[in-house]
Amino acid sequence: MPTPSLHLGRFAPSPTGPLHPGSLVAALGSWLMARRAGGRWLVRVEDLDPPREQPGAALAQLRTLAAFGLHGDGPVLWQGARGAAYAEALERLLDGGDAFVCHCSRAALAETAGIHRQCVPGARRPDPAIRLRVPAGSSIGFEDAIHGHVHQDVASTVGDFVLRRTDGLWAYQLAVVVDDAAQGITDVVRGADLLDSTPRQILLQQRLGLPTPRYAHLPLVLDDAGRKLSKSQAAFPVDDRAPMPALHLAWQVLGQDPGAVDTARSPDGFLAAALAAFDPARIPRAPTGLHAAMHNTTVAHGD
Structure with a gap:
């Protein structure tokens, strides 16, 4: 790094x-x-x-x-x-119990507005996703240079979120965290549409033992x-x-x-x-x- x-x-x-x-x-x-x-x-x-x-x-x-x-x-x-780097990070999360294979379909999560909190019993599919495990009480707060203090209860707002999609493609949340760390990014300055994604990324940084940059959302x-x-x-x-x-x-x-x-x-x-x-x-x-x-x-x- x-x-x-x-x-x-x-x-x-x-x-x-x-x-x-x-x-x-x-x-x-x-x-x-x-x-x-x-x-x-x-x-x-x-x-x-x-x-x-x-x-x-x-x-x-x-x-x-x-x-x-x-x-x-x-x-x-x-x-x-950069697939090899994402795969290595995903293996670390799986080995540590922080990530899990999920067979739930979108239809199965309709009652919770797409928020995954636990897998549907007995669900099986040939192309499962892999999600980050977000236990109840997982919340993140950070200081944004423009928006001030931002806090999100990731468990109740987002739930267990996808790291690798059912089509095998890498989720943005995992890739951005891995690459910000690999490049030594100290300051993430981007559009405010990504403000809600930042707590997920900080949670992932913590699980992977990676540094958290400073943030500013334009x-x-x-x-x-x-x-x-x-x-x-x-x-x-x-x-x-x-x-x-x-x-x-x-x-x-x-x-x-x-x-x-x-x-x-x-x-x-x-x-x-x-x-x-x-x-x-x-x-x-x-x-x-x-x-x-x-x-x-x-x-x-x-x-």
């Missing part, structure tokens, strides 16, 4: 399509947090779910990041090539229907041929002073000005509507 720097952050998009404004907010916010602390910033591709991936999306996302001046400080880590960008923009079919495009409007939009969503970057004419110029003016205390907790952010954004057009 690498020795962590003072601040080592990362951005980890899923290659299910092009980068959207919400993705850019997470990328820019995590980059600014790392650079402001004098730390390093990595890029990781979460290619864990091939059925949902779009061909060529991962490389397109990397090209978009480069066009926006967001370059990682090391090689890109591809989670699709505001989401919502479309007119109140949906997370990266999930919207009508998402405002992030155009790598004209990056300045999207950079200004992301800066606005992060609650920063628009005047600090209004003379920037290139991505590199924007990032330099943004880094000099960035104030994490200004980042809002509440999500931002796309059209409100666009209305309040001053966009400088140039090279």
Whole structure:
């Protein structure tokens, strides 16, 4: 496991399509947090779910990041090539009794709204999942740099959660914990849609004896229907041929002073000005509507 720097952050998009404004907010916010602390910033591709991936999306996302001046400080880590590391962690959990094979179907968990607390007696299936054992009383609290103290009773809210799916694919919760530790990530800065996942990840870190990073969850960008923009079919495009409007939009969503970057004419110029003016205390907790952010954004057009 690498020795962590003072601040080592990362951005980890899923290659299910092009980068959207919400993705850019997470990328820019995590980059600014790392650079402001004098730390390093990595890029990781979460290619864990091939059925949902779009061909060529991962490389397109990397090209978009480069066009926006967001370059990682090391090689890109591809989670699709990390199966051996996840299998080793899963074996440790199984051997220690912290994980178990589960034959329950979704239909069998309907009465508990999909929350698994105990296996259905006699249930058998040819493709069982593997879950983390979450006994009653398992609760996690942590301090989020933006949202303050967060507490979740993982047992009652989530229950025994999946580590390896019935189709044999690795669950996000296990993969992200293993890779954050393997890369020495000290600070996880990402969208607030993952705030509820953090207690599960901390619980897994504790079971595996891995360090817990610091966390900061950035505001989401919502479309007119109140949906997370990266999930919207009508998402405002992030155009790598004209990056300045999207950079200004992301800066606005992060609650920063628009005047600090209004003379920037290139991505590199924007990032330099943004880094000099960035104030994490200004980042809002509440999500931002796309059209409100666009209305309040001053966009400088140039090279």
